[in-house]
Amino acid sequence: MKKILTLVMVSALGGILTLGAYKLFIEEDKTLVVDAVEAQPTLIPTSTTNALYKPYETPDFTQAAENTVNAVVHVKNVTLSRGRMTFEDLFRGRSPQRAQLGTGSGVIITPDGYIITNNHVVDKSQELSVTLNNNKTYEAEIVGTDPKTDIALLKIEADEELPVVTFGDSDDAKIGEWVLAVGNPFNLTSTVTAGIISAKARDLSGNASQAFIQTDAAVNPGNSGGALVNTNGELIGINTAITSQTGSYVGYSFAVPSNIARKVVNDIMEYGNVQNGILGVMGTALNSARAEDIEINDTQGFYVSSVEEDSGAEKAGLRKGDIIKKIDNIKILKFSDLKGHLSTKSPDDVVDVTFSRDGQLETVPVRLIRNQTSVLPYVGQIKNVKPKELKKYKAKNGVKISLLDENYAEYWNKNGIKQGAIITAVNDIKVNNVDDVQNIIRNMSKYDSFRIELINEDGETERYNFK
Structure with missing residues (x-):
């Protein structure tokens, strides 16, 4: 019995000596780290500049x-x-x-x-x-x-x-x-x-x-x-x-x-x-449904369906089927992205257009032009006319009908009016360009009658009145 008790005492003493030696010579002293953590207050004042955590602060308005x-x-x-x-x-x-x-x-x-x-x-x-x-x-x-x-x-x-x-x-x-x-x-x-x-x-x-x-x-x-x-x-x-x-x-x-x-x-x-600057493209903003309609896989960007003649886009090499992804630093996800950025630009400004063609991204500079087209009620799309076209119709001024309104196309065809006819006056006011037409329409009341004067392909002047 005494031998067993002696053995237990020796074992305990050996364990104490071993633990003491480990604590004294081997284990790293972490006292300072523990003290530093314990010294942090539970709630840190907002005036403390070196605080580890800050409470939520609203902006100062x-x-x-x-x-x-x-x-x-x-x-x-x-x-x-x-x-x-x-x-x-x-x-x-x-x-x-x-x-x-x-x-x-x-x-x-x-x-x-x-x-x-x-x-x-x-x-x-x-x-x-x-x-x-x-x-x-x-x-x-x-x-x-x-x-x-x-x-x-x-x-x-x-x-x-x-x-x-x-x-x-x-x-x-x-x-x-x-x-x-x-x-x-x-x-x-x-x-x-x-x-x-x-x-x-x-x-x-x-x-x-x-x-x-x-x-x-x-x-x-x-x-x-x-x-x-x-x-x-x-x-x-x-x-x-x-x-x-x-x-x-x-x-x-x-x-x-x-x-x-x-x-x-x-x-x-x-x-x-x-003074509005335009890119010179027509098309649609992409989503899943539209991408499926035109049989492409891309669902983001502006799909170019046509490029206006003599526009900056045409001169820069943009063509039908291109998908505009970015203008300058603005991502184009919907048409209002494109419209909004161009509304900040003027004719002759240059914008960088990034577009996708056959899956490859390209960036080209495009010089914006003045608006060349507009929509005229009862008639359709009109466009600024070139001097040689005025000469062909023997007209001194006017704008060209570039696309007849499908709702009135039958009426115009019945009267022998085709695309290319020159409109010389609106509401008895001579027009030289699209801007003139837009100003006249802008100042019209909804109760005003609408009169146009045009020259047909035979060089004859005709007048039409709409109520």
Whole structure:
């Protein structure tokens, strides 16, 4: 029994000596690391610059808001609308009118009083005034408008240098980026709301004529024409529209990108109208259904179905079947991507077009041209005419019918009018190019009759009137 007890004691003593030697000479000393970890507080103050973890912090909008509110103005527009007719009005042959006040917002872009807003804010105005954030009110004049982009340029004569908002690059804006909407909803002046960019190049028309920035910043009636700015206070959009069944904000708002707005106002200031540069291609944006229809495997990009004669695209070598993947640094996933970027460009600008042909990517520079084609109601597609074509028809001016409207083709064929006929006047106004025709149509009322004068292939002048 004593031998067993002695053996146990010796074994225990040996184990203690072995463990002690390991701890003393072999194991690394980790005391400092453990102490460092234990010294970290459970909750780290936000002022600690070397903290390992930081609590969630929202962006600071105060500086951006302070810089913007003083440069966003309240626009008031007095229009005349048809009033209720009384028996006395009917007896005297009068057409009663009543004044109606509309309000919106605008953004000062130059210290001497140029203001950008929406066309629909100032449309049909009889009286137009602008109130600054310091409560000073000035009469405003319309310098120019572009209904297509819903942008208008105003001018006031102030007695002081005005605060301005600096233009940012809307192409650089990212989905998920914080933004501020500044305006005057419901006559609540200098209102600021925040949100994120929800989407870019959003089209609400269904015909790919728009390329809005979509946000979830609250925008309501009266915000139209106001500023959409990033956290640096840079203007990246002009708040323009909401989609709502009630007429008030329900979660999404839309702004014209600043690059488009800046291009429009620059053109208005320099030329008096908007100078659009076009690529010279026609086609369709791809998806699975369209790719199947034209029997290709690619489902992303813009499929070129035709290339306009004498266009920059033709001269650069683009042809039917090419799929445009990118213009400059903009990926083309839908037609509004293409339309939106080209809306920032002018005739003679050069863009880099990346396209796929037979599965191979190529990039070519393309010089943009002025718009050569348009659509004329009741007629179809029209195009600028070359001098030799005018000479052939013995015409001094006009535009050419390049494609008859299929809904009226039978009517024109019955009257002997074919593609190639020269339209010399619209509503009794001589036309020299597509721009002239577009200006006439733009100024027409829906109640106006529509008259055209043309020269047929026999050199005979004919006139047609549509109600």
